[in-house]
Amino acid sequence: MRILCLNAWGGVLHEALMPWIAGLGADVLCLQEVVHTPGASKEWLEYRDGAHILPQRARMFDELRAALPGHAALFSPAGSGLLWDGDRPVPSHFGLACIVHQTIPVIGQTTRFVHGAYSDRDYGAHPRPRNAMALRLWAGGRPWVVAQMHGLRDKAAGKGDTPERAAQAERFAGLIEGLAEPGDATVACGDFNVLPDSQTLRRLERMGLRDLVTGGGFAGTRTARYTKPDRFADYLMVNDRVPIRRFDVLRTPEVSDHCPLWLEA
Numbered sequence: 001m002r003i004l005c006l007n008a009w010g011g012v013l014h015e016a017l018m019p020w021i022a023g024l025g026a027d028v029l030c031l032q033e034v035v036h037t038p039g040a041s042k043e044w045l046e047y048r049d050g051a052h053i054l055p056q057r058a059r060m061f062d063e064l065r066a067a068l069p070g071h072a073a074l075f076s077p078a079g080s081g082l083l084w085d086g087d088r089p090v091p092s093h094f095g096l097a098c099i100v101h102q103t104i105p106v107i108g109q110t111t112r113f114v115h116g117a118y119s120d121r122d123y124g125a126h127p128r129p130r131n132a133m134a135l136r137l138w139a140g141g142r143p144w145v146v147a148q149m150h151g152l153r154d155k156a157a158g159k160g161d162t163p164e165r166a167a168q169a170e171r172f173a174g175l176i177e178g179l180a181e182p183g184d185a186t187v188a189c190g191d192f193n194v195l196p197d198s199q200t201l202r203r204l205e206r207m208g209l210r211d212l213v214t215g216g217g218f219a220g221t222r223t224a225r226y227t228k229p230d231r232f233a234d235y236l237m238v239n240d241r242v243p244i245r246r247f248d249v250l251r252t253p254e255v256s257d258h259c260p261l262w263l264e265a
Contacts, residue, residue: 001028001139001140001144001263001264001265002024002026002027002028002263002264002265003028003146003187003189003236003262003263003265004021004024004026004028004029004030004031004260004261004262004263005030005031005148005189005190005234005236005260005263006029006030006031006032006256006258006260006261007031007150007191007233007234007256007257007258008032008033008034008255008256009033009256009257009258010033010034010035010047010055010056010057010060010094011034011035011056011057011060011063012054012055012056012057012257013225013254013256014057014060014063016253016254016255017255017256018063018064018067019067020253020255021064021067021068021255022067022068026099026101027101027104027139028098028099028100028104028135028137028146029064029071029097029099029100030098030133030146030148030189031064031096031098031099032096032148032150032190032191033094033150033191034060034061034064034075034094034095034097035056035058035059035061035083035092035093035094036059036060036062036075036077036093036094036095037058037059037083037090037091037092037093038059040058040059040090040092042058042090043057043058044056044058045058045083045085045090045092046083046084046085048084049123056083056092058083058090061073061075065099068099070101070102071099071100071101071102072099072100072102072106073097073098073099073100074097074098074099074100074109074133075093075095075096075097076095076096076097076098076111076131076133077093077094077095077118078094078095078096078113078118078128078129078130078131078150079093079094079118079119079122079123079124079128079129080092080093080118080119080120080121080123081094081121081122081123081124082122095150096111096131096133096148096150098133098135098146098148100135100137104137104138104139105137105138106135106136106137107137107138107143108136108145108179109133109134109135109136109179110133110175110178110179111131111132111133111134111175112131112132112171112175113129113130113132113171114130114131114132114151114168114171114172114175115127115129115130115152115164115167115168115171116128116129116130116152118131126153126154126155127152127153127154127155127164128152128153130149130150130151130152130168131149131150132147132148132149132150132171132172132175132190133147133148134146134147134148134175134176134179135147136179136180136181136184142184142185142241143181143183143184143185144184144185144186144187145176145180145184145185145186145187146186146187146189147172147175147176147179147186147187147188147189148188148189148190149168149172149188149192150190150193151168151190151191151192151194151200152164152165152168153193154193158230159193159194159195159198159230159232159233160195160198161194161198161199161200165194165198165199165200166199166203168200169199169200169203169204170203172204173203173204173206173207176188177207183241184241185238185239185241185242185243185265186207186208186238186239186241186242187236187237187238187263188204188237188238189234189235189236189261190234190235191233191234191258192235193233194232194233195230195232196211196232201235201237204237205237207239208239208240209237209238209239210237210238210239211235211236212236212238212244212247212261212263213232213234213235213236213249213261214232214235216249218249220232220259221233221234221235221249221258221259221261222258222259223251223254223256223257223258224254225256225257226257226258233258234258234259234261236261236263238263238265242265243265244263244264244265245264245265246262246263246264247261247262247263247264248261248262249261249262250262
């Protein structure tokens with residue numbers, strides 16, 4: 001089983017990202033910050049949040065599906081709001097994608113909001129709603145649960161612990177516990193948006209998961225595109241049923257402001 005976890009940054013580095021993903025050979029892809037704008041006529045639109053302006057690949061989810069024709073893809077929006085084509089607003093969706101090779105049966109799946117609730121009107125005030133997805137798969141003659149979460153962004157608290165993040169961790173843990181059966185190989189991953197000593201990781205550790213990023217001595221999960229001092233955001237945690245052959249935080253190629261997390265098991 002080859003699993004990729006990546007905050008794809010809305011496809012900002014599209015030209016590097018798509019051919020890399022197409023040639024990677026991943027069985028399961030857990031992607032955060034995926035843009036889905038059905039029917040968009042432009043390749044690029046603009047995200048605007050005050051002074052924060054970022055190009056976004058308008059039909060990113062469709063392009064991922066085209067790049068991975070041997071896979072099945074599921075998209076779950078955390079929110080829907082407006083991107084911009086000059087002065088013209090364009091309704092769009094933003095959220096998570098799980099993409100699974102067609103030879104791997106999906107025998108269970110669930111998604112839920114771990115912070116806030118879905119709105120189709122606008123992306124909302126920060127910290128915005130966040131969701132999580134979990135799939136139960138059959139691979140290598142055994143059941144697996146692979147779950148991902150994009151943790152809330154809190155401008156005031158940074159990546160520190162908050163009551164909202166503690167509640168978010170409980171909901172994510174409950175999502176996994178509600179899907180997994182005893183003996184399942186379990187992987188929990190994503191851009192958790194927390195620090196290595198966070199309550200979020202401690203809560204998942206109580207489920208019998210251990211983090212391969214901090215446990216592997218990696219110095220962080222952000223690329224040179226990210227200029228703030230905190231270098232950790234992304235984590236990949238496994239239980240003792242996962243037979244790890246290789247785990248890496250990939251520094252090259254640079255396909256996002258987050259490093260891809262790569263697991264071979």
